[in-house]
Amino acid sequence: MDSLNSDNVASHTSSSNISPLDPEEFRRQGHMIIDFLADYYRDVEKYPVLSQVEPGYLQKRLPKSTPHNPEPIETILQDVQEHIVPGLTHWQSPNFFAYFPNTSSIAGFLGEMLGTGFNVVGFNWIASPAATELETIVMDWLGEMLELPKSFLFSGNGGGVLQGTTCEAVLCTIVSARDQMLSQIGKENLIKLVVYASDQTHSAIQKAAQIAGIHPMNFRAIKTSKSTSYALSPDSLRAQICEDVEAGLVPLFLCATVGTTSTAAIDPLESLCAVAKDYGMWVHVDAAYAGSACICPEFRHFIDGVEGANSFSLNAHKWFLTSLDCCCLWVKDPSALIKSLSTNPEFLRNKASDSKQVVDYKDWQITLSRRFRSLKLWFVLRSYGVANLRSFMRNHVKMANLFEGLVAMDKRFEIVVPTNFAMVCFRILPSALSETEYKNRKLDIVSEELANEANRKLLESINMSGCVFMTHAVVEGVYVIRFAVGATLVEERHVITAWKVVQDHANVILST
Amino acid sequence: MDSLNSDNVASHTSSSNISPLDPEEFRRQGHMIIDFLADYYRDVEKYPVLSQVEPGYLQKRLPKSTPHNPEPIETILQDVQEHIVPGLTHWQSPNFFAYFPNTSSIAGFLGEMLGTGFNVVGFNWIASPAATELETIVMDWLGEMLELPKSFLFSGNGGGVLQGTTCEAVLCTIVSARDQMLSQIGKENLIKLVVYASDQTHSAIQKAAQIAGIHPMNFRAIKTSKSTSYALSPDSLRAQICEDVEAGLVPLFLCATVGTTSTAAIDPLESLCAVAKDYGMWVHVDAAYAGSACICPEFRHFIDGVEGANSFSLNAHKWFLTSLDCCCLWVKDPSALIKSLSTNPEFLRNKASDSKQVVDYKDWQITLSRRFRSLKLWFVLRSYGVANLRSFMRNHVKMANLFEGLVAMDKRFEIVVPTNFAMVCFRILPSALSETEYKNRKLDIVSEELANEANRKLLESINMSGCVFMTHAVVEGVYVIRFAVGATLVEERHVITAWKVVQDHANVILST
The missing domain is CATH 1.20.1340.10 (dopa decarboxylase, N-terminal domain)
Incomplete structure (x- = not known):
C-alpha cells in the first residue's frame, strides 16, 4: 500500500488546487x-x-x-x-431487436444530464422543491395522455412516482398490500399470503414477492396456453384462488401484464380485476413495455379495465425515449405506500413536511436518496410532443407488421402468436426441417424438439454474425425467436435487412 | 382528449422523419x-x-x-x-453544509454521460460484457484502496457490486441473511428473526428490515449515549441479544455504522463482530459517508475489524465525486446474494451464463435492469488518482477542523461531540441564553429545552437567509446543528463566511 509519503508526488497540485x-x-x-x-x-x-x-x-x-x-x-x-x-452490446444500434428496446433520445439524454449536473437529492420536498413538484406534474401529464382514471392522478387524490425499474415499483406495491392485509389479519399471518400472476409474468414479480417475505410456496404462476394467446384466464385465476382459500391461505396480490416479455400477451384487466375484487386483493398492472403505446388512441383499449386496479406501471426507458432508468408508477391510494414505506428520522424533519402540504417521495419508494428523474421525462414530453411520440411508436408497429408480412411469405417459417405492438414471434416450422439434414436422420416425424434445436441454432448463428441481435422465448415448450422493433435509430431498411439475414442463415441451416 | 385527427398537425414531420x-x-x-x-x-x-x-x-x-x-x-x-x-436547493453550492455532501465532479459527470449515452442494460454479462467486467475491476481497485480484506474482493472469491443507494444494499444483505437462516430453521420462523442496530443507525436499515418482512417488533435500535460518543456498545448489544434468545427469538443481522448521520459516530467493528460471531449473525458495515475517507491511511483504522463482517458498503456519491447514485457494496460470500436474488427466466438464458464463467449482476441486486454505473467510478479513479482523491478529502477535514476551531473560540457555543471526519456538531450553550430574552422570562434555570428552541431558531434563521444551508440532529434530547463540509466547490473562505453567518444570526437571537 502507498505510504503517506507517496502523496508528495501530488504536492504540485496541493490540496487547495484540486478543482474537480x-x-x-x-x-x-x-x-x-x-x-x-x-x-x-x-x-x-x-x-x-x-x-x-x-x-x-x-x-x-x-x-x-x-x-x-x-x-x-x-x-x-x-x-x-x-x-x-x-x-458493449449495442442497445442503441438500429440492428438491435433483442429483449425489449431501451430507448435513448436527445431529449432524454439532455434531461438526464441536467439532473446529473444539478445532482440534488430529492428525498423530501425541501431538499429540492422543483424535483418533487416537477415529478408530480409530469406524472399527471403522462397519466392524462394514457387516459388513466382520474383516481390515479394527483388531481384525483391518487398520484404517480418515478422509480428505477418495475422490480422496485412492484416491490413497493406488494409491501403496501402486504402491510394493509396484515394490519387486518395480524402480522403472524404473513406466511399465509398468496401472490398471483401468470406463467408469462415477468420474473421480477416473483422476485419482489420473495424479497417481501412472501413464502416461496405461495407464489402462483398460473398456466396459460395458446388458446388465450398466453393471456391469464380469469377462470383459472378464480379456480386457483378458491383452492387456496379452502386451504386456509389468504389471496393478497395479483399482477396482470399488458405486453408480456415472451410474446407481448395481454391479460384481460377488466375480468381479472373483477375476480380480485371478490377477494379484496391488490391488483397491479405491469405494462412495462406496452404501456407507452397506450398514448395512441388505437392501443388504449388494451388497458381498458385499469380502473379496477390499485396500481399501474410502465417503463419509460423501454419505449418512451427517456433512457434507463425511468419506471412510472401510479397508485390510487398513496397512503398505502406511505404507511409501509415512510420513515421520519429527526435529521429530515422540516416545516414543509410537518405541514403535510407537500409530497415527500422518500415515502413512496424503497430508497431514501433519489435522482431528479422527472427532468428527462419532462424534456421528452416537451421536445417531441404528443403527436410525435405517437408517430414514433406507430412507426415501430408498422415496421413490425412489415417484418411479420415478410415472415408470413416464407413457407418455412411461422408466426407463433398474433403480433401485438411491435414484437414479432416467429420460428422455423418443423415441416421445413423434413426436407433437410433431419430427413437424413431417417426420422419419420420431425419432432418439436428438433424444431427447437434448429431455431436455437438459427438464432445463435444470426447473433454471432454481429449483423443483428434478437433473443428468444420458450412458450409451451416451443422455442420462438423474438423480433422486437423499437430502437430509436431503426428504419425500415434495417428491418428488411434483418429479415434477409434471418433467411440467409436459415438457408445454411436448412440445407446442410 | 385528442382525436386521431389531431395528429395531422404533425404531418409535416411524418413518422419516418422523426429523428430523436x-x-x-x-x-x-x-x-x-x-x-x-x-x-x-x-x-x-x-x-x-x-x-x-x-x-x-x-x-x-x-x-x-x-x-x-x-x-x-x-x-x-x-x-x-x-x-x-x-x-432547487443547491447541493453543489459551496455554501451547502447540510445532510451529508452529494458530490459532483467533472469525471463523475462524464462517466455518467457516457453510461447514459451507451444506454446498455447490463443485467447479465452477455447484455454488455464491458459493463459487468469494468464493474468487477473497479470494485477490486477501490476495495484495494480501502485495504479491504482480500476475502471481499473478486481476487479473493468475494466481490463488489454497484447499487443505487445504501437502502438497496442493506435490503439485499438482509434478504440474503434471512434466507440463509431460514434454510436452517425453517421458513415458518421468519417471525422470530431479529435485526440489530444502534439508535443512531440510519433509518434505511429499519426500512429495509421492514420491507424484507422482519416483524417490526423485532427491530432493535439499541440505545447509545454521549459516554461512547454515540457508538454502539458491544456489551449493550450482547445484553439485548441474550434477552432475545431467552425469549425464543433468533438473532439474524447486525448493522454497524462507521460515520453515523447525526454525529458521524463510529461503531467499534472488531468487538461488535466478535459478539455477532457468537450468535452466527450476519454483520453489515454501513460506511455510507465516512467509508470514502478510509482510502487515507490516517483514517483507515476506523474500519479495522471489517474482516469480521459479512458485507461492507459506502456511497461513492456522497464523498467520492461520482454524483448520485453509486453505492459500493462488497460481500464475502456472493453466493448468499445469488441464492436469494437470482432469477433465471428463459428469455435471459445464454451460453456465457450457463457456463458459470461470468458474473450476472442481476443476481446481486433487487432490480433486473441496471445502468452502467462503473464508468463514472472508473472515470473518477483515473481522472484524479489516489493521491488527489486523498487530498480532496483531507482538505475537507482540514476545513471542518478550522470551523471547529472558530466555534470553540466563541464561548456562547459548544462542540457537542468530538468532530469525526468533516462534520462538526455544535450548538448555542444553554448558558449563553441566560443573558438574553430568556432571562426576561425570569426563569432561574435555562433548561435544555429552551436551548433547543434557540438552536432551532438559529438554524431556521441561518437557512432562511439563503447564504448557507445546514441541517440538524437531536441526540439524547439535545438539538445540534450539523456542519458537514464536503461540497466539491467549497473553499476555506466559504467556511469562514459560514461561521460569520452563524455568529451574525446568533447575535440577533441572543440579543432580542
Missing part, C-alpha cells in the same frame, strides 16, 4: 464527451450488435490497480474507444 | 446543455442555497398538460432557468 468541478474545465471536457457520443451514434450501426468478446477480456487489458496520479481525459476516452466499446 | 437521436442534432443540443451547466457551476454560489419557493409554486407556472407539438430546446432551457432553478 472547475466550470471552464467542465465546459472543455463536457464538449469532448458530447462529440464522442455524437460520433458513437453516427457509427453505431457499423459495430457488431452483440459484443464478440470472451469472458475476462477486460481484465487482460486494464491495469491491476487505481493510478496514483491523474490521467488526462484524452487517454481515458481513447481507452473507452479501444477497450470498452468492443465489450 | 440524430447525431448532429445530438451534438448541437448536447453542447448547449454543457454550456448551461458550466454557467450553472460558475454562478451556483450566487443562488440562495435553500430554495425559497412555496409549496405548489411550479404548478402555477407550468401548463396543465403535455404539448401536442414539439417545443424547441431553447424554450425548454429558458424554462429550466426561470422555473426550475429557483426551486
Whole structure:
C-alpha cells in the first residue's frame, strides 16, 4: 500500500488546487464527451450488435490497480474507444431487436444530464422543491395522455412516482398490500399470503414477492396456453384462488401484464380485476413495455379495465425515449405506500413536511436518496410532443407488421402468436426441417424438439454474425425467436435487412 | 382528449422523419446543455442555497398538460432557468453544509454521460460484457484502496457490486441473511428473526428490515449515549441479544455504522463482530459517508475489524465525486446474494451464463435492469488518482477542523461531540441564553429545552437567509446543528463566511 509519503508526488497540485468541478474545465471536457457520443451514434450501426468478446477480456487489458496520479481525459476516452466499446452490446444500434428496446433520445439524454449536473437529492420536498413538484406534474401529464382514471392522478387524490425499474415499483406495491392485509389479519399471518400472476409474468414479480417475505410456496404462476394467446384466464385465476382459500391461505396480490416479455400477451384487466375484487386483493398492472403505446388512441383499449386496479406501471426507458432508468408508477391510494414505506428520522424533519402540504417521495419508494428523474421525462414530453411520440411508436408497429408480412411469405417459417405492438414471434416450422439434414436422420416425424434445436441454432448463428441481435422465448415448450422493433435509430431498411439475414442463415441451416 | 385527427398537425414531420437521436442534432443540443451547466457551476454560489419557493409554486407556472407539438430546446432551457432553478436547493453550492455532501465532479459527470449515452442494460454479462467486467475491476481497485480484506474482493472469491443507494444494499444483505437462516430453521420462523442496530443507525436499515418482512417488533435500535460518543456498545448489544434468545427469538443481522448521520459516530467493528460471531449473525458495515475517507491511511483504522463482517458498503456519491447514485457494496460470500436474488427466466438464458464463467449482476441486486454505473467510478479513479482523491478529502477535514476551531473560540457555543471526519456538531450553550430574552422570562434555570428552541431558531434563521444551508440532529434530547463540509466547490473562505453567518444570526437571537 502507498505510504503517506507517496502523496508528495501530488504536492504540485496541493490540496487547495484540486478543482474537480472547475466550470471552464467542465465546459472543455463536457464538449469532448458530447462529440464522442455524437460520433458513437453516427457509427453505431457499423459495430457488431452483440459484443464478440470472451469472458475476462477486460481484465487482460486494464491495469491491476487505481493510478496514483491523474490521467488526462484524452487517454481515458481513447481507452473507452479501444477497450470498452468492443465489450458493449449495442442497445442503441438500429440492428438491435433483442429483449425489449431501451430507448435513448436527445431529449432524454439532455434531461438526464441536467439532473446529473444539478445532482440534488430529492428525498423530501425541501431538499429540492422543483424535483418533487416537477415529478408530480409530469406524472399527471403522462397519466392524462394514457387516459388513466382520474383516481390515479394527483388531481384525483391518487398520484404517480418515478422509480428505477418495475422490480422496485412492484416491490413497493406488494409491501403496501402486504402491510394493509396484515394490519387486518395480524402480522403472524404473513406466511399465509398468496401472490398471483401468470406463467408469462415477468420474473421480477416473483422476485419482489420473495424479497417481501412472501413464502416461496405461495407464489402462483398460473398456466396459460395458446388458446388465450398466453393471456391469464380469469377462470383459472378464480379456480386457483378458491383452492387456496379452502386451504386456509389468504389471496393478497395479483399482477396482470399488458405486453408480456415472451410474446407481448395481454391479460384481460377488466375480468381479472373483477375476480380480485371478490377477494379484496391488490391488483397491479405491469405494462412495462406496452404501456407507452397506450398514448395512441388505437392501443388504449388494451388497458381498458385499469380502473379496477390499485396500481399501474410502465417503463419509460423501454419505449418512451427517456433512457434507463425511468419506471412510472401510479397508485390510487398513496397512503398505502406511505404507511409501509415512510420513515421520519429527526435529521429530515422540516416545516414543509410537518405541514403535510407537500409530497415527500422518500415515502413512496424503497430508497431514501433519489435522482431528479422527472427532468428527462419532462424534456421528452416537451421536445417531441404528443403527436410525435405517437408517430414514433406507430412507426415501430408498422415496421413490425412489415417484418411479420415478410415472415408470413416464407413457407418455412411461422408466426407463433398474433403480433401485438411491435414484437414479432416467429420460428422455423418443423415441416421445413423434413426436407433437410433431419430427413437424413431417417426420422419419420420431425419432432418439436428438433424444431427447437434448429431455431436455437438459427438464432445463435444470426447473433454471432454481429449483423443483428434478437433473443428468444420458450412458450409451451416451443422455442420462438423474438423480433422486437423499437430502437430509436431503426428504419425500415434495417428491418428488411434483418429479415434477409434471418433467411440467409436459415438457408445454411436448412440445407446442410 | 385528442382525436386521431389531431395528429395531422404533425404531418409535416411524418413518422419516418422523426429523428430523436440524430447525431448532429445530438451534438448541437448536447453542447448547449454543457454550456448551461458550466454557467450553472460558475454562478451556483450566487443562488440562495435553500430554495425559497412555496409549496405548489411550479404548478402555477407550468401548463396543465403535455404539448401536442414539439417545443424547441431553447424554450425548454429558458424554462429550466426561470422555473426550475429557483426551486432547487443547491447541493453543489459551496455554501451547502447540510445532510451529508452529494458530490459532483467533472469525471463523475462524464462517466455518467457516457453510461447514459451507451444506454446498455447490463443485467447479465452477455447484455454488455464491458459493463459487468469494468464493474468487477473497479470494485477490486477501490476495495484495494480501502485495504479491504482480500476475502471481499473478486481476487479473493468475494466481490463488489454497484447499487443505487445504501437502502438497496442493506435490503439485499438482509434478504440474503434471512434466507440463509431460514434454510436452517425453517421458513415458518421468519417471525422470530431479529435485526440489530444502534439508535443512531440510519433509518434505511429499519426500512429495509421492514420491507424484507422482519416483524417490526423485532427491530432493535439499541440505545447509545454521549459516554461512547454515540457508538454502539458491544456489551449493550450482547445484553439485548441474550434477552432475545431467552425469549425464543433468533438473532439474524447486525448493522454497524462507521460515520453515523447525526454525529458521524463510529461503531467499534472488531468487538461488535466478535459478539455477532457468537450468535452466527450476519454483520453489515454501513460506511455510507465516512467509508470514502478510509482510502487515507490516517483514517483507515476506523474500519479495522471489517474482516469480521459479512458485507461492507459506502456511497461513492456522497464523498467520492461520482454524483448520485453509486453505492459500493462488497460481500464475502456472493453466493448468499445469488441464492436469494437470482432469477433465471428463459428469455435471459445464454451460453456465457450457463457456463458459470461470468458474473450476472442481476443476481446481486433487487432490480433486473441496471445502468452502467462503473464508468463514472472508473472515470473518477483515473481522472484524479489516489493521491488527489486523498487530498480532496483531507482538505475537507482540514476545513471542518478550522470551523471547529472558530466555534470553540466563541464561548456562547459548544462542540457537542468530538468532530469525526468533516462534520462538526455544535450548538448555542444553554448558558449563553441566560443573558438574553430568556432571562426576561425570569426563569432561574435555562433548561435544555429552551436551548433547543434557540438552536432551532438559529438554524431556521441561518437557512432562511439563503447564504448557507445546514441541517440538524437531536441526540439524547439535545438539538445540534450539523456542519458537514464536503461540497466539491467549497473553499476555506466559504467556511469562514459560514461561521460569520452563524455568529451574525446568533447575535440577533441572543440579543432580542
